[in-house]
Amino acid sequence: MELAARYEPQDxxxxxxxxxxxxKYFRSTPDDREPFxxxxxxxxxxxxxxxxxxxxxxxxxxxxRHARQNGKNVCxxxxxxxxxxxxEAKVVKLLREQGIKKTDIGREAFLGHAFEWKEKYGGIxxxxxxxxxxxxxxERTRFTMEESLSEAVIKVFIDLYKKGKIYRGLRMxxxxxxxxxxxxxxxxxxxxxxxHLFHIxxxxxxxxxxxxxxxxxxxxxxxxxxxxxxxxxxxxxxxxVGKKAIIxxxxxxxxxxxDTYVDIEFGTGALKITPAHxxxxxxxxxxxxxxxxxxxxxxxTLNEKAQILxxxxxxxxxKKIKGLLKDAEVLVELEQYRTSIGHSERTDAVVEPRxxxxxxxxxxxxxxxxxxxxxxxxxxxxxxxxxxxxxxxLKEENVRDWCISRQLWWGQQIPAWFYKEDxxxxxxxxxxxxxxxxxxxxxxxxxxxxxxxxxVDTWFSSWLWPISVFDGFDKQEELKYYYPTNVLVTGWxxxxxxxxxxxxxxxxxxxxxxxxxxAKGVQPFHEVYFTGMVRxxxxxxxSKSLGNSPDALALIDRYGADGVRFGMLSSGAAGNDIIFDAxxxxxxxxxxxxxxxxxxxxxFGNKMWNALKLLKMWEVVxxxxxxxxxxxxxxxxxxxxNKINKVMGSIEKHMKVYRLSDALMExxxxxWGDFCSEYLEMIKPEYGKPIDEATLNRSLGFFGxxxxxLHPFMPFVTEEIWHKLQDRKEGEDCCISSxxxxxxxxxxxxxxxxxxxxxxxxxxKTRNEKGVKQKDPLKLYVQKTSGAEAFMAxxxxxxxxxxxxxxxxxxxxxxxxxxxxxxxxxxxxxxxxLINQTIDVAEEKTRLEADxxxxxxxxxxxxxxxxxxxxxxxxxxxxxxxxxxxxxxxQAKIKHIEESLGNLN
RNA sequence: GAGAGUAUAGCUCAGUUGGUUUAGAGCGAUGCCUUGACAGGGCAUAGGUCGGGGGUUCGAAUCCCUCUACUCUCACCA
Numbered sequence: 001m002e003l004a005a006r007y008e009p010q011d012x013x014x015x016x017x018x019x020x021x022x023x024k025y026f027r028s029t030p031d032d033r034e035p036f037x038x039x040x041x042x043x044x045x046x047x048x049x050x051x052x053x054x055x056x057x058x059x060x061x062x063x064x065r066h067a068r069q070n071g072k073n074v075c076x077x078x079x080x081x082x083x084x085x086x087x088e089a090k091v092v093k094l095l096r097e098q099g100i101k102k103t104d105i106g107r108e109a110f111l112g113h114a115f116e117w118k119e120k121y122g123g124i125x126x127x128x129x130x131x132x133x134x135x136x137x138x139e140r141t142r143f144t145m146e147e148s149l150s151e152a153v154i155k156v157f158i159d160l161y162k163k164g165k166i167y168r169g170l171r172m173x174x175x176x177x178x179x180x181x182x183x184x185x186x187x188x189x190x191x192x193x194x195x196h197l198f199h200i201x202x203x204x205x206x207x208x209x210x211x212x213x214x215x216x217x218x219x220x221x222x223x224x225x226x227x228x229x230x231x232x233x234x235x236x237x238x239x240x241v242g243k244k245a246i247i248x249x250x251x252x253x254x255x256x257x258x259d260t261y262v263d264i265e266f267g268t269g270a271l272k273i274t275p276a277h278x279x280x281x282x283x284x285x286x287x288x289x290x291x292x293x294x295x296x297x298x299x300x301t302l303n304e305k306a307q308i309l310x311x312x313x314x315x316x317x318x319k320k321i322k323g324l325l326k327d328a329e330v331l332v333e334l335e336q337y338r339t340s341i342g343h344s345e346r347t348d349a350v351v352e353p354r355x356x357x358x359x360x361x362x363x364x365x366x367x368x369x370x371x372x373x374x375x376x377x378x379x380x381x382x383x384x385x386x387x388x389x390x391x392x393x394l395k396e397e398n399v400r401d402w403c404i405s406r407q408l409w410w411g412q413q414i415p416a417w418f419y420k421e422d423x424x425x426x427x428x429x430x431x432x433x434x435x436x437x438x439x440x441x442x443x444x445x446x447x448x449x450x451x452x453x454x455x456v457d458t459w460f461s462s463w464l465w466p467i468s469v470f471d472g473f474d475k476q477e478e479l480k481y482y483y484p485t486n487v488l489v490t491g492w493x494x495x496x497x498x499x500x501x502x503x504x505x506x507x508x509x510x511x512x513x514x515x516x517x518x519a520k521g522v523q524p525f526h527e528v529y530f531t532g533m534v535r536x537x538x539x540x541x542x543s544k545s546l547g548n549s550p551d552a553l554a555l556i557d558r559y560g561a562d563g564v565r566f567g568m569l570s571s572g573a574a575g576n577d578i579i580f581d582a583x584x585x586x587x588x589x590x591x592x593x594x595x596x597x598x599x600x601x602x603x604f605g606n607k608m609w610n611a612l613k614l615l616k617m618w619e620v621v622x623x624x625x626x627x628x629x630x631x632x633x634x635x636x637x638x639x640x641x642n643k644i645n646k647v648m649g650s651i652e653k654h655m656k657v658y659r660l661s662d663a664l665m666e667x668x669x670x671x672w673g674d675f676c677s678e679y680l681e682m683i684k685p686e687y688g689k690p691i692d693e694a695t696l697n698r699s700l701g702f703f704g705x706x707x708x709x710l711h712p713f714m715p716f717v718t719e720e721i722w723h724k725l726q727d728r729k730e731g732e733d734c735c736i737s738s739x740x741x742x743x744x745x746x747x748x749x750x751x752x753x754x755x756x757x758x759x760x761x762x763x764x765k766t767r768n769e770k771g772v773k774q775k776d777p778l779k780l781y782v783q784k785t786s787g788a789e790a791f792m793a794x795x796x797x798x799x800x801x802x803x804x805x806x807x808x809x810x811x812x813x814x815x816x817x818x819x820x821x822x823x824x825x826x827x828x829x830x831x832x833x834l835i836n837q838t839i840d841v842a843e844e845k846t847r848l849e850a851d852x853x854x855x856x857x858x859x860x861x862x863x864x865x866x867x868x869x870x871x872x873x874x875x876x877x878x879x880x881x882x883x884x885x886x887x888x889x890x891q892a893k894i895k896h897i898e899e900s901l902g903n904l905n
Numbered sequence: 906g907a908g909a910g911u912a913u914a915g916c917u918c919a920g921u922u923g924g925u926u927u928a929g930a931g932c933g934a935u936g937c938c939u940u941g942a943c944a945g946g947g948c949a950u951a952g953g954u955c956g957g958g959g960g961u962u963c964g965a966a967u968c969c970c971u972c973u974a975c976u977c978u979c980a981c982c983a
Contacts, residue, residue, distance in 0.1 A: 006945075190981090197983080216983060229983095266982045278983075340981075388909050389978060398979070492978095537916095539976075570931075571917070576910095577976085579917065581932090596932065597917085603945045610943035617942070653921085662919070665930070677947085687941045761949085768937065768949050858927065871963040879924045879964090886926045 003616060003724070007609035009560025009602070013716040017130060020735050025068070026135045028075035030481035036072035037482040038064060039466050040136065041490045041498070042144060044083035045118050046090050049128035049552040051534040051542050051568075051580060052491060058565045059531060060489045061134050062660055065712035067486075068135070069739035075482055076135060077469045079142035080122055084458045085179050085187075085346040088410040091117050107409050107453075114410050118143075128553060133561045133715045135735075142469045144461045145411070152473040153412040153461045154427060156509070161425040165362045166404070168416075168423060172279045173403055175354035176344040177300030177314075181407040182358050183344060184457060185400060186497045188351050190340040199268060199333035200325060202228060202245035205253050212237065212245050212256065213332055215267030217339065218277065219325060220317040223250050223306045224295040227273040229284060232258035234269055248330040249321070250307050259284050279353050292355060300352060314352070359405040359414060359454070366504040367394040373523060379503055380527045382658050383576075386492055393496050404457045411455030418450045463501035464509075466524035472513050480517040483510065488525040491533060499528060529658050532577035536591065539579065547590040550582040554593035559602045562714035566601025569664050569713065604668060605717040611676050612721050615699055619690035628799045629685070633695040635796030636682035639753040640702055642745040643674055649742030651709065664713050671706055678757060682800055700725050708737040752794050755827060756801050762824045763805040763833060770822075772835055777808035781821065781832040784812040788829045807833075823848075823900040828892040830899075841904050848904075852897045859890040 020026065028035075038060055043053060060076065068074040091114045092102050102110050126141065142149065160166045174183040198219045201211035212228060228245050230237035237256070244253040254273075261284055262271050275285030276294035285292060295306035300314045308324070309317045325331040342351040371394040373379055374387055381387045392398065405414060416425045417432035419440065426432040429446055436444050464473070466488075472479035484506070490499060506524035514522060534542050534549075542549035555564050571578040582591045624630035647670050654663035683699060685691050704725050707718040711734050722734035767774055780801070782788045789812075792798055798810050813832060817823075820839050821832035865871050866883055875883075 003942095005943085190979095214983080218983085261982090263982050268983095271983050274983095280981095280983080339983095385910070392908055392979065495978095533977095576918085581917075599945075600932070603943095606945050607943065610946085612942085614942035657921080659919095659921085665919085669930080676943090680942085684942090764948055765950085771937085774938070774948065854927090861927070865964075868963050874963055875924065882925055889926070 003609075003613045007602075007606040007717065007720075009562060009605060009716060010557070012720050013131070013133070013561050016716050016719045017133065019719075020135070020733070021138075023731065023733070025733070025735050026074075026076070026137050027139060028073055028137050030478060031073055033071065033073040035075060035482050036064070036067035037075040037077070037485040038487060038489065039077045039469055039485055040079060041488070041494075042079045042081040042142075042462065042465065043125050044086055045080045045122040045125075045143070046083055046086050047080075047125045049125055049132075050544075051549050051552060052531075053125070053129070054132060054552050054555075054564060055534055055568045055578065056489055056491065056531050057129055057132050057134050058568050059529065059660060061132070061565075061715070062569075062712040063487060063489070063529075063658075064135050065715060065735070066655060066739060068735075069708065069711065069737060071738065074135075075137055075140070077140045077142065078126060078129065078134070078136035078138060079140075079144070079465075079469060080125065081458060081462055082118075082143065082145040082410060084406060084408050084411040084455060085176070085181065085344075087114065087118070088408050089179055089347060091410070102409075110409050131553065131556055131561060132565070135715075140469070144458070144465070144468075148471055148474060149461060149464070149468045150412045152464050152468045153456060154415050155473055156464060156505075157412075157415055157456065157460075158425055158427060159509075160361060165365075166359060166425075167362065168357060168359050170355060170357050171360070171403075172282050172353050173356050173358055174342065174344075175298070175352045175356065176347055176349050177296075177298065177352050178347040178349035179344065179408070180298050182354075182356060182403055182405060183351065184403045184459075186459075187345045188342040189345050190342050192338060193341045195337045195339050195341070197267060197335040197337040198322070198325070198331065199335065200248065201330045201332050202247060202272075204240065204256075205244040205246055212240060212270050213268045214270045214272045215335070216272055217337065218274075218318070219321050220302070220309070220314055221274045221277045221295065222247055222272060222321075223252075223302075223308065224274045224276050224293045225252075225254055225272045226275060226285060226290045226293060227254050227288065228256045229259045229262050229271045229273050230256065230269060231262040231264045232260060234262070234264050236269060248328050249324055257288050259287065276355060277353060282353075282355070294355065296352065296354070298354075300349075315350075358403050359416075359456075360401040361404050361460075363399050363401050364396075366508070367399045367500075368396070369507055370394055370500055370503045373503060373507060378521065379523050379525065382527060382529045386495065386528075386530050389492065390495055390500060394500060402457075404460050405452075405454040406457055407453070408455050411458065412461060414452040414454050414456060416452040418452065419444065419448060423452075424449070459497055459501060462498060463505045466502055466506065467509060467513065473509070476513055476515070480514060483514065484521045484523050485525045487527045487529055489529045489531060492530040493533065495530070527658075534580050535577050536584065537579060537581060538584075539577075542580070542591075547588075548584060550580075550591045550593045550595070555595065555598060558593060559595070559598040560605065560716065562605055562717045563598045563601035564595075566604060566664070566714060567595050567598030569661050570597055570600070570668075571661075601714070604672065605714065607672055607676060608717060608721055611680060611703070612724055614680060614684070615696065615703065616724070618685055618696070620693050620696055621690040622693055624692040624695070625685070625689055628803075629692070631796035632799045632803060633683050633692065635753070635794070635800060636679055637695065637698050638746075639749060640674070640679045642750050643670075644702065644705060644740065645743040645745040646747075646750065648709065648740050652742055660713075667706075667710050667713070671710065675702070675706060681804055704734075704737075705740045707734050709740045711735065711737070749794075752791065752797060753800070755791065756797050757804075759801060759824070759826045759831065760805040762826060762831075763807065766822055766824065766833055766835075770835055770837065772837075775806050776836075777806055778836075779834040780805075780807045780810045781813040781818070781834070782810060783830040783832070784814055785829065787827075788812070791829060817903050823896065823903075825893050825896045828889055830896045845901065845904055848897050848901050852894065852901070855890055855894050855897070859887060859894060862887045862890060 064074050064076045095102060095113060174188045176183050195217050197215045197217060199213050199215050200219060201213045204210040204212060214228060225247050240256045241258045243256050245256055246253050273281045273284050275282045275290055275292045293305055295302055297303050302309050302312050302317050304310055309320055344351055371391060374390060415427060416423050419436045424432040424435040426435060432449060433446050436449060466485050467473060467479060470478040470482055502524045507522055510522035511518045536542055536548040540546060540548055571580060581597050582595050585592055624633060650666055651663050683695055704722060707722045711718040719734045764774065782792060801807060817832060818834055821834045824831040824833055862883055866887060872880060
């Protein structure tokens with residue numbers, strides 16, 4: 001077989017993905033196996049693959065492939081989210097470029113364009129997931145706005161309305177003046193920004209020279225003022241309460257009122273009350289029965305009620321009014337001020353508090369229940385401390401109702417029809433009409449009803465995702481098999497927006513939908529693995545606008561999916577943010593598409609590829625070429641087999657608690673170190689010599705086992721090597737090979753061979769220090785003790801040492817230590833390496849004395865411990881046993897070193 | 906303002922209910938090695954009083970208190 005000099009992932013990855021798909025390995029339908037299900041956190045249809053996805057998808061794929069190899073019926077459901085605001089904004093922009101205005105073409109036509117856009121671009125991200133190797137069941141690809149999922153949303157809306165949990169109300173809401181829609185609190189991101197506090201004086205009505213000075217961040221809203229409030233106990237203003245002040249520039253008189261809401265210490269102690277443009281002012285206004293004057297249009301420009309600066313944007317107006325106030329000589333001071341400003345998560349526009357009618361979901365019960373089930377452990381979080389964040393959000397005093405309506409078209413339209421003052425919630429217009437007629441008489445026609453124009457929040461459909469992807473609201477066979485899903489893998493940043501709400505939805509509807517199967521559990525997932533944010537080397541979140549994120553696909557092109565997966569995984573453990581090591585170009589400040597960690601992954605693939613080449617290059621014969629070779633190969637095989645059994649136990653442990661990077665690192669070291677550096681070197685025939693068939697086959701078997709074990713992490717290179725190792729039958733693929741299991745192992749045997757490896761390493765070190773070439777044959781003596789005899793008696797051990805350390809002979813030492821022999825202490829045994837040069841006595845003495853000092857300190861500590869009665873009484877026997885062994889080892893070593901020092905004199 | 910997390914080698918991180926040689930890995934650095942699977946390599950070396958201080962314990966990187974620094978979440982006074 002002709003094998004390339006290097007492993008080139010590019011063409012091989014595409015080939016294997018196609019192969020797996022054609023074999024339908026990722027397809028899942030219910031059967032009698034145990035299910036393992038994961039629903040993908042649906043990326044936005046507008047999205048392109050970024051580093052966050054790569055991490056998240058790699059992890060899910062590892063879990064899925066691992067479960068698949070363990071014989072589970074793995075169902076990983078992919079899909080996309082319609083992302084109402086983001087997508088609508090994108091389509092609106094696209095249409096505008098074509099000279100089309102959304103409002104001109106109407107809802108139907110707009111949705112037509114939007115769906116067209118979705119068909120064209122919506123699948124891009126899913127194809128990109130395939131390049132990473134994601135083993136999703138693509139036949140199950142879902143979309144949050146497809147018919148069946150939308151029906152579920154409507155069903156749920158009506159159900160909640162009937163239960164009295166959904167209501168409509170006039171409230172102060174977070175308004176996005178760019179997207180022209182309300183937002184939920186969770187969609188508003190606060191950022192600290194520099195701002196000014198304008199101190200403005202308002203003249204007191206009926207006086208010539210009395211003023212009251214207020215402080216505000218938003219001078220452009222003074223035209224909407226309806227009062228000035230002071231604290232009732234504030235002596236500075238006591239006599240003003242009940243009088244009126246005059247708004248500058250527009251000369252409107254407003255009352256001065258007293259309210260304890262005002263903070264005496266802050267600003268000037270006098271607060272302008274603007275109920276239309278501030279949540280707190282609205283509350284104050286309500287208490288005092290004040291008028292609400294709204295001076296802003298929905299898009300954030302000033303309307304006629306402002307009287308001045310009409311048509312100006314709110315920020316333009318702020319700049320201009322500053323000049324006007326100055327000219328009017330009422331701007332007393334401009335104070336520097338740092339404050340946090342709410343921005344729309346999707347459009348980044350500064351959020352405007354605005355009084356609107358919206359639909360709300362009462363969250364009290366939902367939150368209490370969601371809190372309880374996590375507390376009880378029905379949903380487990382990894383890492384555990386994420387439950388703190390979760391609890392904090394859900395606890396009673398922080399609960400606020402969820403604003404679920406959005407003034408958009410791209411989404412599920414709210415199933416409500418208005419007639420006069422009434423609203424009728426129903427699945428269809430006919431039903432709504434029937435309800436209306438029941439109340440108002442049969443004269444009412446469908447045309448008299450007006451449907452609510454709004455759609456529901458995107459998250460109001462995604463919170464149903466674990467149920468709706470199985471069409472669970474419609475028919476339940478699949479739901480009963482796959483639900484609850486095993487694990488959710490997602491970023492902690494959407495713990496409130498999504499994770500908590502899915503838990504709520506699960507407990508709300510699953511009991512009824514599952515019926516007799518509800519005993520299995522009604523939670524949407526048993527466990528949640530929170531991934532960290534991917535950050536750059538300066539710990540900034542990777543983002544498009546900063547340009548500090550490497551291009552995900554470019555990384556795959558360069559390092560292969562396996563390399564990138566390795567890089568992502570080795571960056572960090574569950575839940576911690578990961579620092580991705582892509583360097584930043586100094587000039588452009590953009591991230592380069594490079595990564596040492598990914599490079600390490602690529603190199604790892606190459607290393608394994610070369611090990612494959614090695615195994616494939618020898619001539620094969622029936623019997624080992626010599627007796628030494630035979631015993632070496634047999635012992636090496638025994639040792640490695642035991643090591644596999646041991647290591648797999650450790651891997652199992654890691655996998656169980658999602659310590660994926662630990663599992664990967666352990667496999668990496670095992671394959672690179674134990675397999676390539678040790679095992680293969682042990683069995684490697686001398687140059688030009690053949691290998692015996694039994695050893696080769698056993699080695700190929702080991703290699704195959706290693707490929708199975710590594711497959712979930714690096715699926716492509718392992719599949720490639722798996723097939724090159726030996727001829728495989730049709731359908732005998734690494735992808736579905738059973739995952740290696742832990743088994744009994746002989747610890748004593750492992751220790752002995754590991755001891756030999758330590759000796760070999762020490763010999764190499766000594767050669768290095770003394771400038772003796774690694775391959776110059778040397779002679780080695782062992783001091784004869786019962787331990788040494790037992791050690792050397794292991795068949796093949798001596799030959800392994802000879803072979804790997806280039807020692808031509810090993811003899812027991814009975815007489816005096818030969819000239820120019822350097823002492824080496826391994827465990828409690830002492831070896832002498834005979835080198836062909838005179839030993840520098842002084843240098844050797846210094847080295848030994850340093851060792852001695854260190855050892856004596858160590859032994860002293862252990863002795864102190866053991867002579868402490870309370871230690872001996874309290875510590876577990878195992879620990880004491882260990883300490884005794886440490887002491888014995890240390891004392892033996894001290895003895896050896898002292899002897900050697902004696903010999904030097 | 907309330908809450909949470911983190912601090913261990915030059916860098917990125919492990920260290921799983923306190924006890925396995927006076928703390929480990931990977932990368933990087935340094936030295937040596939190159940016709941023999943692999944320079945995308947081999948062999949080896951040097952780096953840490955576990956953020957500071959105090960306490961509990963026979964025993965602390967690990968538990969408690971306190972201080973410092975950074976990060977995050979939520980709520981915010983115009």
